[in-house]
Amino acid sequence: MLSVAAGGLQADATDAWVLSGPGAMRDAQVGVDGVRVRVPHAGALSLPPVRVAAPDGGAVAFARLAVQGDAAGCVRLRFDAVDEAGQLLPAARVDGSCLPADGVVRPVALVAERPAGARELRPSLVVTGDAELRVQALRAAPARDARALLAEAVAAPLASLLDEVETRVRARMPAERAATGVDWPLVRARAWAAALGLGPRREEALPAVRAFMRALGDGHSGAAFVDPSGRFRDGAGEGLAQARPQAEILRQDGSAVLRLGLPPMLSLAGADAADYAGAIRAGLREAQRAGVCAVVLDLRGHTGGNMWPGLDGLAPLLGAGEVGAFRPGPPWVIGDEQARLVGAEAPAGVPAPAAWPVAVLIGPRTASSGEAVAIAFSGRGGSRFFGQRSRGLATSNAMIDMGEGLVLFLMTSRMVDRDGRAFPRGLQPDEAADDAAVLPAATAWLRSQGAPCSARAAPPG
Incomplete structure (x- = not known):
């Protein structure tokens, strides 16, 4: 049972609350549903500090309360950090989100990591604006006691x-x-x-x-729901539609290049994987029949997912052999049959795709398996990178099936290119360019490579 005691509000010997602030808090009333406090301007309900020292990683504050009052105001949990000398560390303050002023009782918690040099973390419930609080619980504990603190909610x-x-x-x-x-x-x-x-x-x-x-x-581990077909599910429980890679031949100044745009591969389904890889190979076959032997590989929108269909589709460009690896883990190997582009009838003198120059476009949205595809071209002769630094998630995730469609993705290794180089901060382009300039820069470089079939690729005059 909550009660009003000297020095503030308290629930028991460990949960003493102190009322403070520039505006006088008043009208504290006790009822069976908690303590009601009227805050006419601003203030805070301050809890006793939580002492933190290694190996304590931080603290957690918990409240169950309802808020009514000024919609422009804010009621939130806060942690302030104090060093060994008793001085506040302003840069280490952690604020929770503003709670809705709708009168609904709800649980809320805030976690703060112990900053370097901190002796204690001071939790409080901070109020700005005119508000009435109905507080049923307000307490804090070291992070190691989070389960006991929050279990009831x-x-x-x-x-x-x-x-x-x-x-x-x-x-x-x-x-x-x-x-x-x-x-x-x-x-x-x-x-x-x-x-x-x-x-x-x-x-x-x-x-x-x-x-x-x-x-x-690690910046990459996560979780998702996957439907029985292998597609990732959206919030409504529906399998996400898988976008197909896009291929088009760009002609300019008597030469031509193939532009391949790869979207994220958000499916583990075999049919989707085959369709994704098949669309890439179809684009390569179209280019070869047309006498085009230069490629712009656009990975700027490839945010991740399943890396293998992309590598499978691009195998004719990559050529047979090792094109990358996980560390620790196995290499990525393109087999001889996988590297063949079946069904293409190339004009005389058009080289196999493995000899074509490739301009790889990357940017901050190129992430995870998008970076894996880019890494496969790192160290490949006749490849050059354009754009902006990639996201920096060139790591591999192991899948843990939790049942009922829930899958965990746990980062277990890093990706390296065929020369053993890792990219913890992302891939850096050979030629930096913004989105407006990157395609012209890439096509200009491809023309400068003097692809032997560029003249044949021009349409008849």
Whole structure:
């Protein structure tokens, strides 16, 4: 039972709340549904500080409350950090989102990572504007105690799922990283905080599962639902339609190049993979029949997904052999049969696609498997990169099937090119250019390569 006590509001000996702020907080009333506090201007309900020291990774604050008042105001949880000398670290402040002023009681949590040099984290519920709060719970704890702090507000099936996710991830993660590279209490705290207010069904749990995977800190791990056909599902449960690669022949000044635009490959379905690779090969066959032997490979919109259909379709350009690898992990090998472009009738003198010059367009949206495709051309003779630095997610994810369509993607290795080079910050173009200038720059370079079939590719006059 909450009660009014000297020095502020308190629920028990550990949950003392102190009222403070430039505007006087007044009209504190106690009822069976919590403490009602009127805030006429601004102020804060401050909790006792949470002492944090290694190996404590941070702290979590929890509130269950309703807010009514000025729509222009804001009520939110906050953490301030204090150093060993008792001084605030302003740059380390962490603010939660403003809560809706709709009078609905809801749970909310905020997680703060311990910044370097911090002795304690000070949680508070900060109010700006004119608001009335109905507070049923307000407390904080170190991140290692997040489960106990938040358990009452997380549906039991979701709690069990998060436990299973942690067990499966820790079992699949390389032992050294699992032992020393992850702050598991902080990861757990972020997942449980994201679970507040979610329903008990697995389909409703995705935000919390994604919060867990994101908190691993590698920038690439994640989670998704996949339908029985192998397509990733949208929020409504429908399989996402898979866009097809686009191929067109660009003619200018008596020469021609093939432009191949590759979209993300958001499917694990065999039929979608075959269609994706087939569209690329169809474009290559069309170019070869037309006497075109130069390619602009546009990966600026390739944000990720399944890398293998793209490599399969582009195999005739890449040629047989090793074109990249996972570290740790196996190499990416193009076989002799895979590298053949079956069904093309090339004019005399047109070389095989593996000898064609390729201008690769990349940018900040080129990510994950889009970067894998780009890496396959790194170190290939007759290839040059144009555009802007890629996203920097050139890592490989292992898939963990959680059942009922839920799949985890856990980063387990990095991608390297055929010369063993990794790209932790993304691929840097050989020639920087913005979106308006990148295609002219690429086609100009291709013309400068003096492709032997460029004249044949021009339409008859």
